Amino acid sequence: MEQSQLLTLLEGKRDAFVSGEEISRLLGVSRTAVWKQIRKLEAEGFAIEAVPRKGYRLTGRPSRLNAAELQSKLGTTAFGRHLHIREVVTSTQDVLRKLAEEGAPEGTLVIAERQDNGRGRMGRSWVSPPGRGVSMSLLMRPDVPLQLAPQLTLLAAVALCRSLGRETGLPIGIKWPNDLLVDGRKISGILLESATEDERLRYVAVGLGIAVNLDADDYPEELLARAVSLKMAAGRAFDRTALIAAVLLEFEQLYAVYKERGFEPIRILWETYSVTLNRTVALNAGQGFFEGVPRGLDESGGLRVELPDGGVRTIYSAEIGDAAPLPDAKG
Structure with a gap:
C-alpha cells in the first residue's frame, strides 16, 4: 500500500470517519500496515483524527510554501530573488553549497519542506516536521577576510531576532x-558554513531553522524543556511565507548597513538583544569548563568574558550554560 492510496481514500470520504477495518478491506492490507501509513502521513504534516470504534478522519493538510506567493511578498532587492523550493532534501545547506559552487548569485535561497539530514551547530540535528517550520539556506558572498566570519553569525542572529x-x-x-x-527555550537555529580562498571568504551558506507552527507532540519529550515553537509561545499559528519575507528583508537591510558602516552597528544591536551578558555563566571553549561574566563583544565579534580574578578572556566558540549553584550555607 502506498501513502497516496490511503490519502486518496481519506480525502474521498471528506469529513467522515473511515474505520481501520474498512481501509484494510479496500486496500487489501493489514490493520497494522494501515496504522503505520497513518503515522507516516502525520509525519508528513497531515492532520488525522483517530477515534476508537470510529476510525480515521483527515482534518488538515500540510501548508506548502509556494514560490510565486513568496516572491510576491518579498521587499528585497537580492535576498530570495533566486529561489529554490524543494519538497525533500538531505540538507538545504548541501543544496545551496552546490549551487554556490556552480556560480549562483548572492541572495540565492533554498527552502525545503523536509530535511532528512538537517543539522545545526556542533553537529546537532534540527526538528522540523513538513509544513510547520522553516528550513532554509541563504547564500552570501561578502568581501571580508576570513577572520571576520564570526561577525556574519552575529549579523544573522540580529536579523532573525528583530x-x-x-x-x-x-x-x-x-x-x-x-x-x-x-523564556529560555530555543525557537530557532543558525548555522554558517563558509568556503575560503587566500584567507578570504568565497561565499557563506547561512542555514536558518525556525520552529514556527510546531505543537508539543512534534518534539521528542527530552527537548520540550529546552525548545518551543512560535505557535506554542504565542498561542496562535503564523503565516510561514510572511515570516520568511520579513526575515529576508531585515537581513538584507542589516547586511547593507554592515557593508557600509562595518560591524559596530551590528555589535550594538546584538548586545541590546542579548540574554547572555552581565550574568555569571559556565562556558566550555573546548578546554574544559570555566565560569565568568560575559560583558560584550569586541570589534571582531568575539565575546569578552570577565573572569573571577578580574581578568578578561575573549572567546569565539563555546557552549554556554548556567553557572553551578552556590552550596547551601551551613549554620
Missing part, C-alpha cells in the same frame, strides 16, 4: 552566539 520579534510580538532574545530564545 524580524521574528516584530512579526510575532514575542520577547525573543539572543543567547551567544546565535541561538534565539523565548
Whole structure:
C-alpha cells in the first residue's frame, strides 16, 4: 500500500470517519500496515483524527510554501530573488553549497519542506516536521577576510531576532552566539558554513531553522524543556511565507548597513538583544569548563568574558550554560 492510496481514500470520504477495518478491506492490507501509513502521513504534516470504534478522519493538510506567493511578498532587492523550493532534501545547506559552487548569485535561497539530514551547530540535528517550520539556506558572498566570519553569525542572529520579534510580538532574545530564545527555550537555529580562498571568504551558506507552527507532540519529550515553537509561545499559528519575507528583508537591510558602516552597528544591536551578558555563566571553549561574566563583544565579534580574578578572556566558540549553584550555607 502506498501513502497516496490511503490519502486518496481519506480525502474521498471528506469529513467522515473511515474505520481501520474498512481501509484494510479496500486496500487489501493489514490493520497494522494501515496504522503505520497513518503515522507516516502525520509525519508528513497531515492532520488525522483517530477515534476508537470510529476510525480515521483527515482534518488538515500540510501548508506548502509556494514560490510565486513568496516572491510576491518579498521587499528585497537580492535576498530570495533566486529561489529554490524543494519538497525533500538531505540538507538545504548541501543544496545551496552546490549551487554556490556552480556560480549562483548572492541572495540565492533554498527552502525545503523536509530535511532528512538537517543539522545545526556542533553537529546537532534540527526538528522540523513538513509544513510547520522553516528550513532554509541563504547564500552570501561578502568581501571580508576570513577572520571576520564570526561577525556574519552575529549579523544573522540580529536579523532573525528583530524580524521574528516584530512579526510575532514575542520577547525573543539572543543567547551567544546565535541561538534565539523565548523564556529560555530555543525557537530557532543558525548555522554558517563558509568556503575560503587566500584567507578570504568565497561565499557563506547561512542555514536558518525556525520552529514556527510546531505543537508539543512534534518534539521528542527530552527537548520540550529546552525548545518551543512560535505557535506554542504565542498561542496562535503564523503565516510561514510572511515570516520568511520579513526575515529576508531585515537581513538584507542589516547586511547593507554592515557593508557600509562595518560591524559596530551590528555589535550594538546584538548586545541590546542579548540574554547572555552581565550574568555569571559556565562556558566550555573546548578546554574544559570555566565560569565568568560575559560583558560584550569586541570589534571582531568575539565575546569578552570577565573572569573571577578580574581578568578578561575573549572567546569565539563555546557552549554556554548556567553557572553551578552556590552550596547551601551551613549554620
